[in-house]
Amino acid sequence: DIVMTQSPDSLAVSLGERATINCKSSQSVLYSSNNKDYLGWYQQKPGQPPKLLLHWASTRESGVPDRFSGSGSGTDFTLTISSLQAEDVAVYYCQQYYSLPHTFGQGTKLEIK
């Protein structure tokens, strides 16, 4: 199985400031035949299912604000929220879908400082 490790486990950021969450996979999730990273980012708020924010590591889902961006390739990835809003308080997960079983990170809890 590919192990997904996120850092930090929790993060407190002031409103309007940048938040950065890291995700590392135990092996590359870059598929050479199409040059795509099989990596997604999710946001989960209390009492709700995870919401897909980004796929292919950096492609935003429809309706996701452009303050959310993803970067990285291979084994190291980053989710950045450029200017934190109150509604961004949540737990964030990365997921690899390069190989089965699909695996998720342990989560990063984002709070307001």
Add this chain to the structure above:
Amino acid sequence: QVQLQESGPGLVKPSETLSLTCTVSGYSISSGYYWAWIRQTPGKGPEWIGSIYHTGSASYSPSLKSRVTISVDTSKNQFSLQLTSVTAADTALYYCARPRDSSTRYDAFDIWGQGTMVTVSS
């Protein structure tokens, strides 16, 4: 608008079988997609259990494979999960989900049910 709804008992006794159903509305299962079951225990990341295509072709997590069966009923537009010999470690919030792309199991999940909590306890 595609919606998924999980249903089933909220309490299962140890050593018994957990059975859940996901009812799909707004889309015909027969048209495609690898429909998935995913579970999550409080404070942890989601865990993929397995996925099934409308033809009945299924894939499972190796860690659960010996105890899991996922089946599909296209006439009812539902797919189901059975997990045998449950223990307290199987207590979790169980979700059904659909990936973005209709033709591959290797994709992120963009549609999720609200989840159903299952507790394993005598």
